Amino acid sequence: xxxxxxxxxxxxxxxxxxxxxxxxxxxxxxxxxxxxxxxxxxxxxxxxxxxxxxxxxxxxxxxxxxxxxxxxxxxxxxxxxxxxxxxxxxxxxxxxxxxxxxxxxxxxxxxxxxxxxxxxxxxxxxxxxxxxxxxxxxxxxxxxxxxxxxxxxxxxxxxxxxxxxxxxxxxxxxxxxxxxxxxxxxxxxxxxxxxxxxxxxxxxxxxxxxxxxxxxxxxxxxxxxxxxxxxxxxxxxxxxxxxxxxxxxxxxxxxxxxxxxxxxxxxxxxxxxxxxxxxxxxxxxxxxxxxxxxxxxxxxxxxxxxxxxxxxxxxxxxxxxxxxxxxxxxxxxxxxxxxxxxxx
Ligand SMILES: Nc1ncnc2c1ncn2[C@@H]1O[C@H](COP(=O)(O)OP(=O)(O)OP(=O)(O)O)[C@@H](O)[C@H]1O
Numbered sequence: 001x002x003x004x005x006x007x008x009x010x011x012x013x014x015x016x017x018x019x020x021x022x023x024x025x026x027x028x029x030x031x032x033x034x035x036x037x038x039x040x041x042x043x044x045x046x047x048x049x050x051x052x053x054x055x056x057x058x059x060x061x062x063x064x065x066x067x068x069x070x071x072x073x074x075x076x077x078x079x080x081x082x083x084x085x086x087x088x089x090x091x092x093x094x095x096x097x098x099x100x101x102x103x104x105x106x107x108x109x110x111x112x113x114x115x116x117x118x119x120x121x122x123x124x125x126x127x128x129x130x131x132x133x134x135x136x137x138x139x140x141x142x143x144x145x146x147x148x149x150x151x152x153x154x155x156x157x158x159x160x161x162x163x164x165x166x167x168x169x170x171x172x173x174x175x176x177x178x179x180x181x182x183x184x185x186x187x188x189x190x191x192x193x194x195x196x197x198x199x200x201x202x203x204x205x206x207x208x209x210x211x212x213x214x215x216x217x218x219x220x221x222x223x224x225x226x227x228x229x230x231x232x233x234x235x236x237x238x239x240x241x242x243x244x245x246x247x248x249x250x251x252x253x254x255x256x257x258x259x260x261x262x263x264x265x266x267x268x269x270x271x272x273x274x275x276x277x278x279x280x281x282x283x284x285x286x287x288x289x290x291x292x293x294x295x296x297x298x299x300x301x302x303x304x305x306x307x308x309x310x311x312x313x314x315x316x317x318x319x320x321x322x323x324x325x326x327x328x329x330x331x332x333x334x335x336x337x338x339x340x341x342x343x344x
Contacts, residue, residue: 001062001193002026003225008057010043018044019249021057023242025225030216030239032257033229035246036338041229042078044246045198049075061194072099074192078199078229080179084172088182089123091171092189099190109189116215117181122174176203184212194225201232213238233331243330247338261327268326269298269306274319284309300325 008021018040025031035041046052048059049068059066066073083091089110096106114120171179180203187195200216201209216239219226230236236243243260245253253260269286271277272295281288286309287299300306306325313320328336 001028001225002060003066003194003227004058004060004063005044005048006058006060008044008047008059009055010040010047010052011055016249018047019251021244021246021251023244023254025227025242028220028223028225029241030220030226030228032236032240032243033227033246034231034233034236034243034334035229036248038248039246040249041246042198045075045196045227045229049073049196072190072193074187074190074195076184076187076195076197076200078202080171080176080183082171082179082182085170087170088174092123092182092185095186096189101190106189109191110185113185113188117185117211119178119181119185122178122182177205177208180204181208184215188215188219192224194227195219196227198229199231200228201230201235209235233329233334237330245334245337253333253337257330260333264328264333265302266306266325266327267300267302268328268332269296269300269309270322270324270326271296271298271320272322273313274321277313277316277318280309280312280316280318284312295322 003025005021005023008018009016010018021040021044023031033041033044043052047054047057048066050066061071061073082088086094092110093103093106096109097103101109110123114123171182174182180200184200187197197216201212204212213235216226216228220239226239228236228240237257240257242255243253243257244251274294276294277296278288278291281296281298284305286305288296289299290297300309303325310320310323313323
């Protein structure tokens with residue numbers, strides 16, 4: 001499988017909001033679509049999915065124009081897209097039907113993802129007894145699952161059982177984070193080959209962030225193609241292999257993240273010492289980026305300068321606790337590339 005995005009452009013009036021976007025995914029993994037606020041990420045994604053008209057360009061999935069009614073694509077939009085007044089279960093079944101998933105199969109998948117995303121209490125206010133009966137009735141294999149479900153339910157503390165009975169069932173009764181989970185479910189339900197995640201972790205608490213990350217890791221392990229747009233550089237760095245950075249509609253950096261990092265070299269030095277070494281840092285001509293007591297973040301020109309500095313520290317009998325030389329982080333690369341540009 002492969003994804004090709006070629007010459008994608010969009011204008012609103014006189015303003016170009018996406019200027020000739022080009023990238024390719026020739027193998028599974030995570031491609032990061034990054035950029036400043038208003039750079040054109042969401043517009044690009046929506047054009048790729050034909051949710052928005054293009055002024056020019058094409059998007060090919062396996063050599064053919066990407067058609068979401070034929071290709072198996074999952075999309076987690078940045079904005080909330082649930083209908084506030086309908087029950088969550090009805091919406092999930094509806095979204096699944098739009099992707100051609102029959103109701104019985106949809107119910108099984110919903111049950112799986114509800115447990116995985118820990119939102120059962122919102123989808124099964126009665127504890128899920130009726131739905132489980134429907135989804136698991138019939139064969140012996142499922143009887144085992146039903147038995148273990150019953151056992152799990154019996155093991156749940158009373159407080160949790162009570163909470164389930166009072167739980168809301170419509171989107172507008174859910175917190176933002178839980179709505180995000182339901183929307184993630186709609187993206188995952190079709191078991192997509194291509195998964196597009198626009199700010200997947202925004203608004204999630206640390207526990208749910210880890211939950212989402214573990215699911216993203218599982219989807220990567222299954223060999224999915226994934227496009228992730230996010231402002232959380234550390235998270236992107238955990239998952240992505242290739243990146244593109246947009247600024248004011250234009251591509252300012254593109255390539256394999258490891259190659260990009262290598263091209264910068266190991267220029268960041270984290271140093272922790274027992275005593276103040278400010279004078280030695282000055283003597284060695286290093287750039288002090290930040291300091292907290294005897295912990296220093298330094299910028300060096302390369303390994304040669306770092307080694308000379310280490311020798312200087314040793315010659316002055318400085319007790320070194322940490323001396324860590326590394327390539328710049330994605331965050332630093334991003335900031336360097338786009339500076340402090342802001343949306344017009
Ligand atoms: N319907 C519209 N009419 C006019 N301009 C629009 C419209 N939709 C988006 N824009 C403009 O297009 C530009 C790109 O918006 P887009 O939402 O794609 O940015 P983004 O990179 O996703 O930003 P963010 O990181 O803040 O979500 C912005 O300047 C925005 O104001």
